[in-house]
Amino acid sequence: MNRKKVMTTLAAAATLGMILGGCANTAAPEGGSTSDGGSSSINIPALTSIDTPPNAVLPAGDGKAKCEATTTLAYVGAETGANAQLGINIFNGVQLAINQHNAANPDCQVQFKKFDTEGDPNKATGPVTQATKEEGIIGVVGLPFSGESKATGNIFEQVKLVHITPAATNPGLTENGWTTFFRGLGNDAVQGPAAAKFMTDKLQAKKVYIVQDDSEYGIGLGATTAEGLGDALVGTDKVTTGQKDFSATISKIMNAKADAVFYSGYYAEGAPFDQQLVNKGYTGTFVGPDGLKDDQFIKQAGDASKNAYFTCPCIPGELIPSFEKDYKALTGIEPGTYSIEGYDAATVLLAGIDAGNQDRAKLLEWVKTYDKDGLSKHYKWNDKGELAAPTVYGYKVENGKIVPIGAIGE
Template sequence: MRRNKVFATGVAALALGLSLTACGTTEDGGNGGSDADCDVKLAFFGPETGDAAGLGKPIIQGTQLAIDQYNEDADCKVEFVKYDSQGSPDEAPALATEAAGDESLIGVVGPAFSGESAAAGDTFAEAGLPTITPSATNPTLADNGWDTFHRALGNDATQGPAAAKYIKDTVKAGKVFVIDDASEYGAGLAGIVEKDLADAVVGTDTIQQKQTDFSATVTKVTDAKPDAVFFGGYYAEATILVGQLRDGGFDGTFVVADGVKDPAFLDAKDAAEGTIITCPCIPDTEPAVAEFAADYEAEFGEAPGTYAAEAYDAATIFLDGIDEGVDNRADMLEFVNNYDDEGITKQLKFDEKGEPADVHVYAYTVKGGAIVPEGEIK
């Protein structure tokens, strides 16, 4: 699925000059051939294991697919490495230092989550290691002055208002209770939704990640008698929370965001039915991602999960640079900063803060035990 690219003139000229040296030579003086490895690596940074591994898996596989397709016809193979943070801000700094120390690593797809992005961002910036996250949505990440930071999807400053609009205009909830999980992502998103809903908010509460007893929160919700509950957090807690809310008598609409858009949320069974999920991630039913979805399913035996397509786009940006001869971090950073090309999820271009120029937010509903796309929230 390689495409013709449009690059800034300066970057294209630089890439042309580098193209003669990007690949190593074999002992017999050849160019390395189709089985040679270049001394360049791309990495995934995020949860491969742990409670949030379900959200990391599609990102890993989307990145893997892009690299595998590139390597099929490449004179020099790109190596894919993974840094398993388990989605934890506590694990991220040491892993970021490890990644930064590998000079052959010239691009990172990730970090996957907002908390680990905040914890690792300074290290990546100091090392000049460009990152493109396909999934971390806290708006403040772009305000840290990291020239290495890029985001391949809309942040929560767009998702939060879209969720609030959907709650007001489509769900038509007059009273809403807002809950967050105290994470950088969940608390930030819930705060935006709360602000946008304004007087419609009849109560708020904060839970903790890995918490399993939500009885105190359930009591607060049932006392407030809301039409809808919005939860800012991840699927591990949402799966338990929605069950306890239903058991406690809440019969309104449960509304969540991209951190819950994982098949594991369906373990809540009947309690999950009717849940609204917002996400700045394109549905695999959209024509633009049809070929990608087919290729993904052929390689991994399953449909693309949340942010698989965004990860594919992020990896493709780096691979396009490598294809043009870029073989070091400084040149890759310049290449990414000047990138402007059509991806499978959107037009891929970044502003001076690393935010995407093209943003879309979609709604999904849990129906019949499946997460079903409802369309873009305009």
């Protein structure tokens, strides 16, 4: 009896509370200070195609290559684990390049081996050691993430095995004195200033607020972006991984009257942050780096994600028609983030094999002096292993999808 009573009273109380909220809901004027998300004054159209270099090196080569049957390229990186999707995007790109190469060169059938690190720095040393011990492997595409790259660079270095990372962006990776590490994309020291320029120029932001998380990635990128913003920076805040309530940060942003917020971190916190920001009536733009550029961001931020822009040192491979078509034929899905970077990195190594560089020392030398166009961009590295001319792309949310809007920061 009593329990029933409680339930009824509780429900009644809840109703009261809701009606209170509900009535107030109708009393507020429509289209008040809350926005539909998205900044109405700025509209940067989505890209529908990108220019590919006319003389881009392709995996097929001239079809006359000759090599040993043991010649092998490897992918080392996540195949499973929480961030597996990124790894899958990459090795499918590598697989496509090798398939095209082998189809065009009957006398040079390059083998492809994959080693799974789960994207975890603690687990990466095993697969990397295993890969370096296989004599046939003369070049590697990987590792995708900064943490695992940092943990394993020395192992590659000891056996002089050349490896090109298609995704790791921590600037510190090229400061280790490694001679076998090459980065196939721009690092965060490039992305930060590009993001700053993107916000002040293209998004015409006058007051930018930077919020960074507590990861190495977020802190580093927050600092380089802040530097690039100069006077346009009106305030900063720091949040923690796993944080869910951003109300205090939002209050500060609203008081600062910021018209753009840069969130330097990952989507797990960035998405609820953007959603709460828009709920509190924020009408400016929300900008984040590649750590936010994921469909999960849209899923978790809901409609608020309409105001979001992303920067990424990755090239939208889905806009290169030939690549898109072949990739889809191989995997059944559109190319993902870093697919084209994986493809291009593999192409650099395959071109080396075709040119007769068929041991580890020769292939390393080949990559060091490489100076040619790939499908996505020009590949030439400095003595530390950084690209001479990296590109950063801008992306936005349109109809619930992330679409590219062009190169930024140039």
